[in-house]
Amino acid sequence: MGQSFTPKERELVDLYLSGDLDPQQSEILLQSLDENPELIHCLYDNIILDYLLHLYGKKVNDLREDQEMLTEKDLSFDWHDPFSVSRNHDSTWISVPDPEINTVLIRQDPIEVISHSISYRQDPDSLNQSRSYEKQRPRKKSPFDGIGILCSLILFPLVVFLSLNRENADPAPEKTVPMVRLEEAIDAVWETGTRSYKRGEEAGPCRFVLKSGMIKLRLDNGSEIIAEGPNNLTLHNSKNLFCDQGKLSVSVSPEGIGFEIATPYATIVDFGTKFGVSIDDQGVRADVVQGAVQLTSQKISKPVQLSAGSAAFADRGEKIETIAFDPQHFIDAASFFEKLFVFHEKVKKTRRKQASKWLQDPALVALYDFSGEERKIVRNDARHSRKNGSEARIHNGKLDEGSLPGLSSISLCNRNARINCEISGNFSALTMIARVRFDRFRKEGNILLASNSYYEKDGSIQWRILPSGSIQLKIRSEKESLESIFTSDPFLNEAQPKVWYQFAVSADPQKKKIVFYVDGKNISERNWDQPTPLSIGEADLGNFLNKKSITKCCLEGSIEEFCIFDRALTETEMNQKE
Amino acid sequence: MNTSNNPTDDLKGRASQLFIKHYEMIRTIAIQIAPNRHCQEDILQDAFVNFVQNASRWDLESDVRPLLKKITRNAGLVHWHQYVRNLPDTLRKIAERIQNESVRCGEEEIRFNTDEKLEALEICKKRLTDRCQLLLEAHYINGISCKDLAKDANVPVNTIHQTFSRIRSVLKECIDNTLRGGKERL
Numbered sequence: 001m002g003q004s005f006t007p008k009e010r011e012l013v014d015l016y017l018s019g020d021l022d023p024q025q026s027e028i029l030l031q032s033l034d035e036n037p038e039l040i041h042c043l044y045d046n047i048i049l050d051y052l053l054h055l056y057g058k059k060v061n062d063l064r065e066d067q068e069m070l071t072e073k074d075l076s077f078d079w080h081d082p083f084s085v086s087r088n089h090d091s092t093w094i095s096v097p098d099p100e101i102n103t104v105l106i107r108q109d110p111i112e113v114i115s116h117s118i119s120y121r122q123d124p125d126s127l128n129q130s131r132s133y134e135k136q137r138p139r140k141k142s143p144f145d146g147i148g149i150l151c152s153l154i155l156f157p158l159v160v161f162l163s164l165n166r167e168n169a170d171p172a173p174e175k176t177v178p179m180v181r182l183e184e185a186i187d188a189v190w191e192t193g194t195r196s197y198k199r200g201e202e203a204g205p206c207r208f209v210l211k212s213g214m215i216k217l218r219l220d221n222g223s224e225i226i227a228e229g230p231n232n233l234t235l236h237n238s239k240n241l242f243c244d245q246g247k248l249s250v251s252v253s254p255e256g257i258g259f260e261i262a263t264p265y266a267t268i269v270d271f272g273t274k275f276g277v278s279i280d281d282q283g284v285r286a287d288v289v290q291g292a293v294q295l296t297s298q299k300i301s302k303p304v305q306l307s308a309g310s311a312a313f314a315d316r317g318e319k320i321e322t323i324a325f326d327p328q329h330f331i332d333a334a335s336f337f338e339k340l341f342v343f344h345e346k347v348k349k350t351r352r353k354q355a356s357k358w359l360q361d362p363a364l365v366a367l368y369d370f371s372g373e374e375r376k377i378v379r380n381d382a383r384h385s386r387k388n389g390s391e392a393r394i395h396n397g398k399l400d401e402g403s404l405p406g407l408s409s410i411s412l413c414n415r416n417a418r419i420n421c422e423i424s425g426n427f428s429a430l431t432m433i434a435r436v437r438f439d440r441f442r443k444e445g446n447i448l449l450a451s452n453s454y455y456e457k458d459g460s461i462q463w464r465i466l467p468s469g470s471i472q473l474k475i476r477s478e479k480e481s482l483e484s485i486f487t488s489d490p491f492l493n494e495a496q497p498k499v500w501y502q503f504a505v506s507a508d509p510q511k512k513k514i515v516f517y518v519d520g521k522n523i524s525e526r527n528w529d530q531p532t533p534l535s536i537g538e539a540d541l542g543n544f545l546n547k548k549s550i551t552k553c554c555l556e557g558s559i560e561e562f563c564i565f566d567r568a569l570t571e572t573e574m575n576q577k578e
Numbered sequence: 579m580n581t582s583n584n585p586t587d588d589l590k591g592r593a594s595q596l597f598i599k600h601y602e603m604i605r606t607i608a609i610q611i612a613p614n615r616h617c618q619e620d621i622l623q624d625a626f627v628n629f630v631q632n633a634s635r636w637d638l639e640s641d642v643r644p645l646l647k648k649i650t651r652n653a654g655l656v657h658w659h660q661y662v663r664n665l666p667d668t669l670r671k672i673a674e675r676i677q678n679e680s681v682r683c684g685e686e687e688i689r690f691n692t693d694e695k696l697e698a699l700e701i702c703k704k705r706l707t708d709r710c711q712l713l714l715e716a717h718y719i720n721g722i723s724c725k726d727l728a729k730d731a732n733v734p735v736n737t738i739h740q741t742f743s744r745i746r747s748v749l750k751e752c753i754d755n756t757l758r759g760g761k762e763r764l
Binding site: 260 | 676746
């Protein structure tokens with residue numbers, strides 16, 4: 001709870017834990033949770049700790065009861081010998097003359113019993129020996145003891161050195177191994193307050209809460225799942241998921257045989273097949289397209305086997321009945337791809353519409369479009385550019401797949417790869433938009449655009465994505481060796497590689513703001529207290545080649561589109577596209 | 579001691595032993611998946627019944643931990659959804675957010691089981707001031723509610739809540755440090 005929470009938020013968390021929240025306070029807590037993501041960590045941690053404290057209380061109470069039972073009065077069996085009790089500062093030892101029990105140790109602090117343990121005799125005949133455990137005879141010194149001490153003197157610093165080095169060598173936290181990839185999404189709307197996933201994103205064990213739309217997931221064993229919203233599915237591993245609502249279509253690869261879908265009413269186990277599942281409040285329905293599955297209800301011990309063309313319904317676990325196969329009850333893969341094609345065409349159409357609108361905008365300075373079959377500069381309105389006025393050179397780039405099927409991009413795959421352009425003139429306001437995909441994130445930063453004369457010319461800029469998932473804009477200030485750095489809040493916990501993003505930044509001198517956008521949404525605003533004219537000049541997209549230093553912060557990924565305006569675009573204008 | 583000749587009983591006995599052996603892990607997963615103390619016993623009960631009754635389906639000679647994890651997770655999710663369904667709309671939405679966090683935490687490897695955490699809690703409790711220890715004992719061991727504690731001490735309930743909030747904050751930090759320290763020593 002050391003984070004930045006208001007006293008009110010802390011109070012609400014406490015009230016939630018004690019179960020004393022009234023409806024109005026619940027509303028405020030819900031709002032606070034949405035506004036402050038840190039608060040949910042705090043709440044969760046407190047719930048776990050509260051549980052631990054209750055568990056501790058229960059344990060202590062159990063031990064108290066045990067202690068009461070262990071008093072001399074309550075012991076019901078016949079003692080041949082009185083037992084002896086010894087105490088030290090925090091423990092009580094009871095030596096019991098029972099042939100099977102050695103000693104009973106009760107640890108207690110001044111208030112209550114902490115723990116107790118009963119040690120059992122290995123050999124019932126060694127009763128007399130057991131009482132003298134604490135007073136062991138001193139061992140005779142051996143000549144090897146000296147060697148042991150010498151070895152430990154040598155080994156101890158070595159072990160300390162190695163353990164310290166180990167700490168230094170591996171400071172990064174362990175990452176979850178991806179096991180699922182969101183391959184496609186059609187008009188996917190995610191439930192508010194739950195994580196939203198982007199096309200191409202990979203994840204480990206995760207939860208998909210879909211309000212509407214459709215998604216297609218591909219597991220690391222090659223199995224595919226199509227889910228239709230509303231849907232709530234939790235993926236534990238590549239062979240097991242839990243779903244309590246929605247429709248699923250599953251195609252299991254040979255590696256994924258044994259794939260299991262658990263629902264509140266029944267469990268469906270696959271035997272290498274294609275099948276559809278539909279879950280609602282009434283029960284769960286399974287329709288087998290190919291192969292076979294097994295449907296097991298929690299209340300009925302005998303599982304039901306289903307073969308191709310058959311279906312069954314388990315209603316709230318009471319009974320499983322065989323019903324007629326009906327493909328209407330789940331999403332057919334063919335119809336999914338049909339819808340996907342229509343969706344992609346719709347997106348492409350809106351993008352084309354937006355691009356033509358931007359081309360008519362007099363504020364457009366440059367638009368580099370690599371999404372067509374022939375990579376092209378639709379417009380570079382830099383009036384005093386290179387000889388022919390509008391040129392950009394692609395160095396070491398190669399043609400790659402674009403953000404949608406049928407679109408292409410320029411992949412920058414080595415340290416020298418870049419798209420060199422020239423945007424002359426000074427700009428009082430500026431908006432830059434880039435649609436990019438990262439194949440890997442560099443620790444040092446991932447350049448989207450950098451003026452080549454960044455260290456020489458005032459007002460020069462650098463625009464990059466940090467591996468923490470923040471967008472950064474650097475502006476060279478008038479005084480030498482100074483720069484203004486504006487960094488957005490992280491747009492993700494960690495930026496995802498191999499996912500297409502549309503990043504944008506606008507510098508608005510009138511509002512004195514630098515605004516950062518991801519996929520058309522305003523994610524952060526920073527004050528720009530002293531607006532200065534900005535200049536790009538000769539610049540590289542995706543790299544920063546400077547004579548002073550070797551760059552380590554080039555973009556490893558692909559660029560599909562890059563455009564620059566000499567005015568600050570609003571969020572509405574950003575969102576017109578999709 | 580009675581020994582059964584029925585192979586099914588033997589299997590169930592073996593399954594029970596394995597469940598008890600991995601009880602700490604199961605308990606840790608249960609609270610992680612369904613962060614509500616009131617449904618913990620039901621989850622553990624369901625997981626136990628499912629594991630033992632279907633003992634003939636499992637390969638008990640191999641590592642059963644992944645299976646137990648799966649069974650516990652599913653039982654946890656079922657009970658969590660049942661619990662959430664009965665809540666008023668706003669509390670249900672809060673519970674949804676908590677579960678998202680629990681799924682996120684579930685992605686992380688379980689480094690310490692509940693028993694280890696309890697040991698750390700025991701150590702940390704002793705480091706608290708006498709007053710704080712008494713307050714903790716009164717509430718968590720003797721079951722005195724915050725309202726009654728406030729009444730006895732003649733202070734507003736909010737003061738008791740704030741004190742518990744501070745105690746939990748100190749305990750959390752101490753438990754984390756103690757567990758980390760223990761792991762480093764290993």
